Amino acid sequence: MAEAGLNELRLTARIAELLPLRRTPAGVPVAGCVLTHESRQRESGLDRDVSVELQAVAVGDLASVLANAGPGVNVTVTGFLAAKSLRSRAPVLHLNKIEFVEGN
Amino acid sequence: MAEAGLNELRLTARIAELLPLRRTPAGVPVAGCVLTHESRQRESGLDRDVSVELQAVAVGDLASVLANAGPGVNVTVTGFLAAKSLRSRAPVLHLNKIEFVEGN
Structure with missing residues (x-):
C-alpha cells in the first residue's frame, strides 16, 4: 500500500x-556511483566518528x-532510499539533487 | 579525516x-530493529513506488x-547512516528521533 x-x-x-552511463530500455539515461561519507555525528549525547558507503x-x-562529475569529487546530495x-x-540512494562542494 | x-x-x-535490548560493555542500552518503508517518490519527474528495508x-x-514500541508500530524517524x-x-540507521504515528 x-x-x-x-x-x-x-x-x-x-x-x-x-x-558507465547506461540507458533503460525506454532510452532514459541512468548513472550509478558509489558514495563514501565520513563525518562526526552526535548519538545519545556523544560525538562519534561515522563512515558509510552507499550505492547511488x-x-x-x-x-x-553525475556522469560528468568524475570520481573523487565532493558533493552534497539529496535523495531517497530504495531496495536495489x-x-x-x-538500499540504493536515488539522487534528486547533486550540489558540487566548492574547493573540488 | x-x-x-x-x-x-x-x-x-x-x-x-x-x-532484544542489549547493553554495551559500558552498560549503555542498545536496541536494534528492522524498519520497512513503502511510499511513492518522485524521480526525474515521474512518481514511482519505493520499498526499502533498513536495519536501525x-x-x-x-x-x-524503541524496545517498548513493539513490532508492527508505524513511526517517523530521523537519524544518520553508518556502516554496520x-x-x-x-548501512545501519542510527536513530536520533522516533515519533509514533497516530492511529497505531
Whole structure:
C-alpha cells in the first residue's frame, strides 16, 4: 500500500567510483556511483566518528550531471532510499539533487 | 579525516522486527530493529513506488523507547547512516528521533 511517505537522505559525500552511463530500455539515461561519507555525528549525547558507503543512482537529466562529475569529487546530495532490486534488498540512494562542494 | 558533515535520513517506516535490548560493555542500552518503508517518490519527474528495508539502532534513552514500541508500530524517524561494522559495510540507521504515528 504505497503512499507519499517521508524518505529523504541528505548527505555530504565523495564520489568514490563512477559506473558507465547506461540507458533503460525506454532510452532514459541512468548513472550509478558509489558514495563514501565520513563525518562526526552526535548519538545519545556523544560525538562519534561515522563512515558509510552507499550505492547511488541518478536518472534522466541528473544522470549526465553525475556522469560528468568524475570520481573523487565532493558533493552534497539529496535523495531517497530504495531496495536495489527484488533479489537484492540492499538500499540504493536515488539522487534528486547533486550540489558540487566548492574547493573540488 | 572526520568533520561535521551532513548525514540525515528522515523516514516514515514500520517496525517490522525488534531485537532484544542489549547493553554495551559500558552498560549503555542498545536496541536494534528492522524498519520497512513503502511510499511513492518522485524521480526525474515521474512518481514511482519505493520499498526499502533498513536495519536501525537506538542507543541510550532512545533504546528503551524503541524496545517498548513493539513490532508492527508505524513511526517517523530521523537519524544518520553508518556502516554496520568494519567487516560488514551494510548501512545501519542510527536513530536520533522516533515519533509514533497516530492511529497505531
